[in-house]
Amino acid sequence: MVTLIMTRDPCLSKVVRIFGIAAVVWLLFTTFQLWQGRPAGQLTDLAKLSTKIVSTNDDKSVQEPPQSKIAKVCMLYYENVTESTIALESAIASHNAHNDRHHYRSYLLRKGILSGFYSKPAYMTTIILEELIKPPEERLEWLVWHDADLVLMNSEIPLEAFLPPPGFEHIHLIATNDLGGLNNGVFFIRINEWSVLLLTALTAYRTYHPGFSSVNEDQVVMDEIIQLDEWKGHVVHVPQRWFNSYHDFGKDADVPPEWHWYHHYFEPGYLLVHFPGAGEGRTDLINQYVKAKAAEPELYDVPFPKTNLTEEIAEYWAKDAKREEKIQKTFHMRQRILESVGSETDRARDKDLEEIRTRMAGESHEKIEEALSAKRKEYNSRKIENLREAEKDQRQAGTGRRYNAKARS
Incomplete structure (x- = not known):
């Protein structure tokens, strides 16, 4: 019918062609705008996770591996480009080979949502909610948060290995402690309602x-929350x-070795290297590791099996997972x-060290450093013994309280 009208009325035919061209242009423009407006990796979410058929140069059809059920999340935004921000961009780019190797999507927040570091849980919540809207077979299963100040060093290690x-199935959060407690610079969180409630x-x-305030506010708060009874049974x-x-900021020679309080400093073959507390030296450290990897x-x-x-x-x-609590x-x-x-x-040690510096003023640098x-070294041994005695006292006091309570019952 349309073909017949276009044939009989050349003017109308021209109008229809113009309208068709305009519609195609509008569709392309809208698609480009959508792509521009979504954070890194999010456009991929519009595609199905099922295996796709793609064409190669020799016209043979091959199956493209499906996307992983794990995605990474990070945030980095700033007003001015500096040496520090350039280094952080390089650190984020160090994930590219790993993402390509294992088919990980990457979400990158480029604009603050809330003040401080609270954009972090808010952004993760939005991603999880978007996933929960999808049919179960199309959803991601885990998110891996990583701070911008770390360099991905081993692209051979799959994140799936840590699940x-x-x-x-009751474990919904996988995290790590350092010497000061929880460090949430990297953690795994499951896509489910529990995670939405925790993040909110x-x-x-x-x-x-x-009235609460802390330098690492979101980290301190998370550490406190996951120790509560309603949360801790789902965390390892x-x-x-x-x-x-x-x-490697320095070994902990003043901590009892039986405490197994290892920082786990980076060695070749580990997945990544992180720089919390590096201060002004962070930029140089990031650049150093990026160059070393290149x-x-x-x-x-290093291949994962090795x-x-x-x-x-x-x-x-x-x-250990069964003895988490x-x-x-x-x-x-x-x-x-x-x-x-x-x-x-430590305070007593620092006081003695200052007295040595004062007393030996004028002596050679070598003699002062030797003293x-x-x-x-003396204080390292003293501190270890003090810590051991304090732990012994704590355990005895705890045993005594349990015994007395039992005796009164």
């Missing part, structure tokens, strides 16, 4: 605690070296001892 095995509780914390703290190893990729891209993680991960889920109770007890008894010993080193 809970069968029997741990974190986002709303200031509303119900208006895994060895730090798995996915949150630090640049210069010797074969040194850092990293010894396979056995360690299996052993963790078979043993007990392990964390011991961790936090020792953390409190370190903050009190350890800090007291300072001997005094530090």
Whole structure:
């Protein structure tokens, strides 16, 4: 019918052609606007996760692997370009090979939503809600948050390796502790209602605690929340070296070795290197590792089976994961001892070191450093003994309280 009208009326035919061209232009423009307006990686979410057929140069059809059920999330925004922001952009770009290798989508927030670091949980909440709207078979299953100040060093390690095995479906958050407690610079969180409630509780914390303030506010709040009874049964703290190893800022020679309080400093073959607390040196450190990876990729891209993680991960889920509550109770007890008894010993050490510097003023630099080193070594041993005694007292006091309570019952 349309063909007949166009044939009989050339003027109308011209109008229809113009209208058709305009419609195509509008469709292309709208598609471009949508693409421009979505954060990195989000456009991919519009596609189905099922396997797609693509055409190669030799006209043979091949199957493209499906997207992973894990996606990464990060945020980085700033007003002015500086050496620091350029380094952070390089750090984020270090994930590209890893994402391509394992088919990970990457969400990158480029504009603040809320003040401080609360944009972080708010942004993650929006992504999880978007996923929950989808049919179950099309959803992501996990998000991995990573701060901008870390460099992805081993593209061979799949994030799937760190997920809970069968029997741990109740675990919804996988995190790591460092010497000061939780470090949420990297963590895994499951796509489900539990995670929405946790993240919204974190986002709303200031509303119900208006006087609260901390340098690492969202991290301190998360650490507090996940220790509450309604949350802790769904959280595990895994060895730090798995996915949150630090640049080697110095070994902890003043902590009892039986505490196994390892920072898990970065070594070639680990997934990434993180720089919390690096201060002004962070930019140089990021650039140093980015260049090192580019210069010797074969040194850092260690095949997963050769990293010894396979056995360690299996052993963790078979043993330590089942003792999470007990392990964390011991961790936090020792953390409190370190903050009190350890800090007291540190203050005494620093006072003695200053007295040495004053007394030896005018002496050679080598002699002063020799005296300072001997005094530090002395205090390391003293601090270890003080910490051990404090832990012994804590355990005896705890046993005594349990015994007395039982005796009165």
